[in-house]
Amino acid sequence: xxxxxxxxxxxxxxxxxxxxxxxxxxxxxxxxxxxxxxxxxxxxxxxxxxxxxxxxxxxxxxxxxxxxxxxxxxxxxxxxxxxxxxxxxxxxxxxxxxxxxxxxxxxxxxxxxxxxxxxxxxxxxxxxxxxxxxxxxxxxxxxxxxxxxxxxxxxxxxxxxxxxxxxxxxxxxxxxxxxxxxxxxxxxxxxxxxxxxxxxxxxxxxxxxxxxxxxx
Numbered sequence: 356x357x358x359x360x361x362x363x364x365x366x367x368x369x370x371x372x373x374x375x376x377x378x379x380x381x382x383x384x385x386x387x388x389x390x391x392x393x394x395x396x397x398x399x400x401x402x403x404x405x406x407x408x409x410x411x412x413x414x415x416x417x418x419x420x421x422x423x424x425x426x427x428x429x430x431x432x433x434x435x436x437x438x439x440x441x442x443x444x445x446x447x448x449x450x451x452x453x454x455x456x457x458x459x460x461x462x463x464x465x466x467x468x469x470x471x472x473x474x475x476x477x478x479x480x481x482x483x484x485x486x487x488x489x490x491x492x493x494x495x496x497x498x499x500x501x502x503x504x505x506x507x508x509x510x511x512x513x514x515x516x517x518x519x520x521x522x523x524x525x526x527x528x529x530x531x532x533x534x535x536x537x538x539x540x541x542x543x544x545x546x547x548x549x550x551x552x553x554x555x556x557x558x559x560x561x562x563x564x565x566x567x568x569x570x571x
Contacts, residue, residue: 417509429499445523452520455528458563459556460515463532467513471541486559487566493538508541528563530554531571 405492445452462484469477478501481493503509514535522529555567 391507406515407500441522443522444525445520448523451521455520455523455556455563456518456530459528459530459532459565460518461553462563462565463515463534463554464513467534467536468511469500469504471504471508474504484564485566486557486564489555489565491511492568510539512537512539524557528556528558530556 383455462480465480466484467479472516474497478497481490481497485493487524499510504511514520516533518530518532520528520530529554532552534552536548536550538546538548551571553569553571556563558564559567
């Protein structure tokens with residue numbers, strides 16, 4: 356009968372050992388528990404410090420990675436705090452936003468409303484609520500409108516439908532304003548028109564004053 360070793364391996368390289376151990380003739384050694392007496396204990400003793408060094412190194416690397424990640428998050432948080440978006444009070448201060456909307460809406464309603472007999476009051480409102488470029492532009496245009504208002508009996512009434520603050524700081528604001536304006540001329544039916552303005556305002560003397568107006 357052919358043995359199991361002969362069926363699997365080479366008969367010239369495998370012979371039976373006395374205690375059932377297998378001898379590999381080609382390798383010149385014994386395959387079994389006693390193949391390397393005492394070697395396992397020595398290798399285990401040598402592997403212990405090596406394993407501890409590897410674990411310690413891995414822990415150090417992990418700590419360094421966590422520290423780097425923490426510093427990165429801190430730097431990123433600081434960068435986000437300093438971005439222009441977070442400096443926009445229109446996103447964080449509802450009281451200041453409501454105030455500038457109220458002041459600008461009131462100013463536009465007054466300076467863009469007049470009647471044939473009260474143009475002087477409109478000019479006074481312009482001097483109070485406008486400044487800089489906006490006041491210069493208004494003065495140049497209203498000089499023409501004032502004469503027509505008296506001759507043709509013109510009346511203009513302006514209502515702010517909606518106003519939104521796109522940018523707000525402690526001293527400046529940019530707004531987008533939607534208006535409804537009603538024109539009346541003596542002997543004719545009233546006409547309603549919508550207008551959209553881009554407005555820049557500055558806080559001067561504790562009051563928001565319009566410094567630039569542009570039609571959109």
